Amino acid sequence: MRVLAAMSGGVDSAVAAARAVDAGHDVTGVHLALSKNAQSYRSGARGCCTLEDSRDARRAADVIGIPFYVWDMAERFHADVVEDFLAEYASGRTPNPCVRCNERIKFEAVLDRALALGFDAVATGHYARLRRGDDGVVEMHRSADPGKDQSYVLGVLTQDQLAHSMFPLGDSRKDAVRAEAESRGLAVAGKPDSHDICFIANGDTAGFLRDRLGEAGGPIVDQAGSVVGEHEGAFGFTVGQRKGLRLGTPSPDGRPRYVLDIEPVSRTVTVGPREALSVRRMEGVQPRWCGPAPRGVLDCTVQIRAHGEEMPASVFVADDGAGTEGRVVVELRDPALGVAPGQAVVMYDGTRVVGSATIETTGP
């Protein structure tokens, strides 16, 4: 197959590209330039879009012996990921930009372009397993390395996208991948993992949001509506957050209070006790299914944040089966604490990813 390997400059995508070559594919490496000014996003810290990362990716391609190009995806990334991130926060939700990037950049903009150019698949260094059944349907499963599993941020991929994807690291553990990189002579073998949000250079998400969405203070109220404090901008808050509230009025029982709700129009942040965070019911929108859309009630497990625990649930699919329109209602068997609207709820059947939706509302 003709394979396009997306190479971030990190160790995982480098080994993934090398393994695709070993598997006999005709591989071309591509580094995605995601910032119009390559130095404006994340310099110094580890991310996926600095000039240094581009150079690391190029050197890895040299060592592997494949052609290498840089694709300018800055405009798409800004429109589909950064602006979406800002709009979600402006609406009081807590988005996951890595999910969005996989959905719209790596496995949509890049994949569509690659297919048009005559490639058969896009390979990435994600930790998730793909299994192609006899019927040709591709299933996505959790990684062999539970600590690195990235199936959560890939839960948005549809069957069509999965059918043209390769995750050569799915069966491996991270330490084995590093060792392999070392033995292959890849200089990125010891490079630290990326984390946080690649387009926020200093890791200061609240500051990033404040700079772009403006300072807009508002009241912090308790569940009864009494003002218990002030904030300088609601954008930095996340449902379930406890630290950094700086409340002037102590709670009557002296117990810690948590963010329960963010209302963006009046900029009101509601706080309350831990038990008020308890969520048993969620409504999700924009469901995306890895295979055929399930109908009716689905007994499964769900994960509601990256690296979060897996929780038993029943999912009601209020959908005609068409795929992306419609809603899902998730009933958790045991309540969860601090579920942030905007995050993805990813549904699993055992290790298999069934699909995902974006959490819109939550309830007890």
Place this chain on the structure above:
Amino acid sequence: MNSPVTYLDHAATTPMIPEALAAMTEHLRTLGNPSSLHTSGREARRVVEEARETIAQALGSRPSDVVFTAGGTESDNLALKGMYWSRRAGDPGRRRILASAIEHHAVLDPLHWLTTEAGAEVEYVPVDGLGRLQVDALRDGIERDPESVALVSVMWANNEVGTVQPLAEVVRLAQAHGIPVHTDAVQAVGQLPVDFAASGVDALTVSAHKLGGPAGVGALVVRRELALTPVLHGGGQERDVRSGTLNTPAIAGMAAAVELAVKRQPEFAAETAALRDSLVARVREVVPDAVLNGDPGPGIEHRLPGNAHLTFPGCDGDLLLMLLDAQRIECSTGSACSAGVPEVSHVLLAMGISESHVRGSLRFSLGHGSSKGDVDRLVEAIGPAVERARAAGVADRRGRAARGAVRDDEGGS
């Protein structure tokens, strides 16, 4: 990687001609710093001075006008900064620099630096739709206040679209007011007749690797009467204007390349222009809506003989480049790259070409060794490559439209 290479990027760099390779390797074996006083030093000095005479002879200058540098970029920096500082030292009012809007970055960036760091006021003279300097605009710029002009810099021929600039008129306008003229002739030497003295310019940049010589060596041919403030300070090896131990082997290689390139120029230009014309015609047979950018000629008075710069509407130039590269056909988008991504060409934008057309452009540049076989392979590959690049462009636009992020200038095509 066993397939033969179809190299259509001679404007980026050229293969070394055997004579240059031989001259250079011979002197890589010999010891001697040309500034040393002993026998080995004198022998090295002799090689350098013979090279200087050879180059002077080929380019129509006196040997003492030739200042060796590390290449075109250094020569441009030396000419612009050296002339500006020196002219301003003589008359603090001389702060204006007039340059064409389509200069190479090796000229534009020093000019930008002079603006921000040394109080220069740079005026970029516009070009017409074919990429030719608007002489009237230059005249207006000079005559508005000739006393404040430090220098004029206009390239001999443009590196992206190949348009030959009206240098004789530039020189006439500037000389009327005693204003010195620099020209970046990096693309011109070997392609066009270049005679330093006859041209009337005061300083001329030449680079060895663009004409069959080694990279990392070049010269600024500059009238020795013209005062230049040095950029590199040190041992004062080159007329006290340029310091650094002279690179004897590279200079020997450059001299061999310049001598032959200039000697062969008439024949080379005729053959290469014919080959280029057939490349353009045959590519346009396969891709009828491909547009030739720059001056269509005819003749080398209008356009570099090796240059074919084409827009393929609906394509991204860098994707087309990648598809051709997969078949070992090597070309360029023509514009500078930053971090591996081609910048939007300031040259094409200055010519008034829309941004979507700019992005769909490729430069094919022929040189010594180019053959009909190269053109055949390109003609065979270009049709399917354009088709694929267009499909990718459609996918990109569809994706952007779905997300509401389509730029205004991309409604059509």
